[in-house]
Amino acid sequence: MIHPVPVPGHEGTYVDGLRLALFEEMERDPNVIVLGEDVGVYGGAFRVTEGLLTRFGPSRVLDTPLAEEAIVGAAVGAAIRGLRPVAEMQFMDFISRGFDILTNFAARNRYRTGIGVPIVVRGPSGGGVHGGPFHSQNPEMYFVHTPGLKVVAPATAADARGLLKAAIRDDDPVIFFEHKFLYRRAKEVLPEGDGLVPIGKAAVRREGTDVTVLTYGSGVWIALSAAERLAKEGIDIEVVDLRTLRPLDEETILASVRRTSKCICLHEDTRTGGLGAELSALLAEKAFEFLDGPVLRVTAPDTSVPFAPSLEEAFLPNANTLIRAVRKLTAY
């Protein structure tokens, strides 16, 4: 049994949002193809591509063997010839096998040859589901560091849809980090209409006056739940969902921090060289005179994602760790 295709104007999960985006874009543009492990007959390990094969047929929905380098390479080659491939990594932990193709070929092709590479490489990242060290990682920063790549990380169901559609339409390579913990937990009414969400535009999820929290993915939900608790103490935090990690929406980030004068960078990725480091540098360069305290980072520690529930809980940032940092900063 194939689940019905999600409908705009109705409630849908994060997975529904992704699935709807694929249906809509494949319907709209015959050049859009989907390839990856288990994406066809099975409908994807997390059911994101369910029903695509039946609707669009095996020439546009391609099951592949285990061969991540070949999957990403085939996507790049097809994109150079005008197709718009969406390649799935069963878990983003395995994107390492496609690293060479992404950083040496996809990212640099336009610069070297004038030919763009409109691919999307998407898949689940993140922890919280006891996946252990190889099914829980957040490898976004390898790609944020690479000029020529765009990196997107939606936090909501509507954004999962809208950003995936924008990524497919984008003329450059987009690495699309979904968060598996949110797959079935984040849900909302998916907007009527095309629901496009532009790449490079952050969203202020909660307005506040005391501290700006810059975050993305699972961090958005952590920040919103912390915000409710902090409000009871009279602390009013602003939550900025970055949505796109490269290119950053500097305008929204700087406008928020100039207003609140205090900033915490929150992410599930590990600390050193995480996005928080880049954001801190940005603020030091462009908002120094507005800051009333140090830019703080709330992140996972510099270690592997542990399997044991007790350790994973200690590993992942949560509302408590964020609240402690907010209190420290407001007292500054």
Added chain:
Amino acid sequence: MDMESRRESARALFQSMVLIRAFEERAAAAQAEGKAPGTCTSVGQEASAAGVVKALSSNDLILTNHRSAGHLLARGADPGRMMAEVLGKATGYCKGKSGTLHISVKELGVILTSTIVGGELSLATGVGLSVSMQGSDAVVACFFGDGAACEGIFHESLNLASLWNLPVLYVCENNQWQAFVHRKETMLADHISPRAASYGMDGVTVDGNDVEAVNEAARVAIAKIRETRKPFLLETYTYRTRGHYEPDDQTYVDPEELASWKARDPIASYKKKLLAAGTVSEADLAAIQREVETTIDGAFLFASESPYPAAEELLTDVYA
């Protein structure tokens, strides 16, 4: 082999398969009861693990993949410490940090369990190189799946091992499945072993559900590696009768195909064969079965009662 050593060997192979089955079924049941996280099992493939591992010597080394409980148990790993790792407990072989799919036991020479499919193929080359350079007569057994054989790393590794004359026994457990996709959908050849020829390597396919056949093929291959110091590709042709992962409803599996392989269950077949030949008695086998059940009960109890790792463990072992 005289009758008594034949009997001993049969008992050991049977016991090993039964232990693997009981361990994995317990882990799967615990998952279903909400007492354990999901896990991979190798139910239906026990003859491959037991047959090959029992042909190795104690100084031989093993690298394996996510479907590795059989390799570990056949090697003599403690079911209690394994179950503790499955449950993420501090007493697990990797202190609960690595988890159910990644149990390595360095003291038993099981030096890598890779869940990044095919990683073991890559590292086995270096392990083989170290063995060669140290002048040891050890053999390196590297277990991987038919899916891993689709990854580029397979070609790079086997070519290099052949070029460098490394003592690696590559064991491809061709269980017909690669997660949720049938092998027939990902490759046009039925067998992996013929690929060995293109590397100038010997390759053999054996009935992976016949534990004695696997054991014999592995002995021959290992003897050849010890003598020639060249790699060898052994394909055990078998079937994954449970899902890819627990839970998995297997709705994507052809029921007829599944039934035909279940009818060739390696444990039931071996039992029948042993009884028919009179090698061991029904009572003998029943006693083994009972012992194994007690062992697994104890293992589960030990694991359940063990503590979770303390938060301080989060930051240990990142660096020397």
